[in-house]
Amino acid sequence: MDARTQAGKILESVKSSGIHYRDSLPMIASENIISPLVAAAINSDLHGRYAEGLPGKRYYQGCDDFDTIESIGIESAKRVFNCNFTNIQSTSGTVSNMASLKALAKPGDTITAVSTADGGHISHARMGAVGVRGLNLVTYPWDIDRMEPDIDASMKIIRETSPNLALFGQSVFLFPTPLKELSDAAHEVGAKVMYDGAHVLGLIAGGQFQDPLREGADVMTGSSHKTFPGPQGGFVLSDSSDEKFHRKLNNSIFPGTCSSYHLHHVAGKSVALAEFEEFGAQYAKDIVNNAQALAAALAAEGFDVLAEDRGYTASHQVLTRHGDIDSGAGRKAAQILEDSGIITNMNMLPGDTKAMQPSGLRLGVPELTRVGMGTDEMTDVARFFARALIKNQETSEIKSDVKSFKSNFQNVKYCFESGPAYPNLE
Ligand SMILES: Cc1ncc(COP(=O)(O)O)c(C=O)c1O
Structure with missing residues (x-):
């Protein structure tokens, strides 16, 4: 296949994938x-731009309009997630986790988390971000009937192993984590508490699941494209009012884990946050x-x-x-x-x-x-x-x-301007 044909084949497959999803469940x-509106923000000139730093404190010129976008997004995220600190730059849930692990633990520290067999995410495992950060992993005993960490046995593990960081949240996530009890035990032994809400972030923000930042989580991470219905990306959130801690979290995203942080997606996320405030x-x-x-x-x-x-x-x-x-x-x-x-x-x-x-x-x-x-x-x-x-x-x-x-369900709802859910396929 010559290079031009190759490019054509790719675009043909992109369209075919869209049609597959459009016609499926x-x-x-x-x-x-x-x-x-999110699609309009993403498909923009911002796609090719850089803005290292934070609004008003950039390394590059040309960022005035983007400063407006990111500032609106940060304030909107504080309202949506009801918290004091938000970083909306992260390019994925995994990057949010990697950055938070950098801010909350150092190589050689011990972390407790849900095992991947019980529904924990790969970034909570040795093969993923936990391993990349060089942490010792201890997993919680699992209550199969309740599909959540076994509270008593997990509290025991936390007290016995004295982790530096207790991580909660899963990819297989049917029920809220009994977070209050478990984070009390973690704080008792001096551990920080991190809650990975990648899957359930929209449910949390919509008041339908649990409220981790009020139940003991020092930091909550998540993806911006699952139950929170924005473009692919991530969030790092905290209700701490400690500005030094905010700086640490911001630094763990840039320069810690991102340089270009996909400005078009930050703009898309900011529009999705505005839509979330309404719907x-x-x-x-x-x-x-x-x-x-x-x-x-x-x-x-x-x-x-x-x-x-x-x-x-x-x-x-x-x-x-x-x-x-x-x-x-x-x-x-x-x-x-x-x-x-x-x-x-x-x-x-x-x-x-x-x-x-x-x-x-x-x-x-x-x-x-x-x-x-x-x-x-x-x-x-x-x-x-x-x-x-x-x-x-x-x-x-x-x-x-x-x-x-x-065919009766082809438009996106819960947004300012309903339009095709699977566009550009004609
Ligand atoms: C619990 C959990 N954390 C993190 C992630 C990673 O998110 P992303 O795909 O945005 O990197 C996932 C992905 O499904 C997840 O289930």
Whole structure:
């Protein structure tokens, strides 16, 4: 393939991917779509610019307009997340974590966190940011029934190991962390407390999950593109009023972990924050209602939905088991669903030990909610699941029905100017 053909092939695949998502039910819990105004901010000249430093204190010329943008975004983020300090420059949730680990711990320190097998993120693990920072990792005992750290056993671990930093939060995140008790134990032994809200940040800001900065977290990190429905990027947040600590957190982003910090995404994030101030509380409420409705509808169709005793979920996620532990049934189910027009991901569930052969699926509803689906549509979605995975109907038929169902949900909601959810595909 010559270079020109190669570029053409890439653009063709970009369009084809957009069409695939437009015609499907995208249910990856970490994904979302952006509003037209956010898209306008991203697709701008800012894309190619630099602004090292903070508003009013730049290394480069040319930043006056960007100073306005970032200053508005910082103040908006303080209102949205109800806190004294926000850094909106981070280019991802992982970068936010790396930066916070730099600010809160030093190489050789001990950190406690949720293990990846129990739903912790790779950045909380030795293979990720925790390892890069050279920290000793101790993981919390896990309460399988409640799908959260075992409170008593985790408090014991914290008291015995005396970590320098106690990290909470997960990628598989059904219920709020019992943070008050655990952060009290951590503070008792002199540890700092960090809460990774990457997945649930929009629910937290919308008042629907928990309030980590009031429950003991010294720092909260997160992605700006999951339940918080902005462009890809991250946040570092704290309610501390200590300006020295603020400087430390800012320095851990720049120069600590970013140089160019994707100015167009900071502008997009700032627009998304403004939209969240207006629509976020309703969006968060609708997400949780939809997740609970989907879980109940899947259970009614005969699926094994986890955490029935706790009402299945208090977040945007639902977990389903599709076969024996380590059987790879989750992988198989995810493939059948994609053939049927439903995009999900396989996921390890309690008991699974093989990441590539898990028994379950993790489902998320942020995107379906954002295109206007409500609890009635969650019943329709569960019916598509049953046709694909229980009744074993022809996947091409289901896919065609999914496409026609999805054609009624093509605009982004919860934003100032509703517009195409999957633009530029004509
Ligand atoms: C708990 C948690 N932290 C951090 C991240 C990383 O976020 P990002 O993909 O923005 O780097 C994720 C990603 O899904 C996550 O689940």
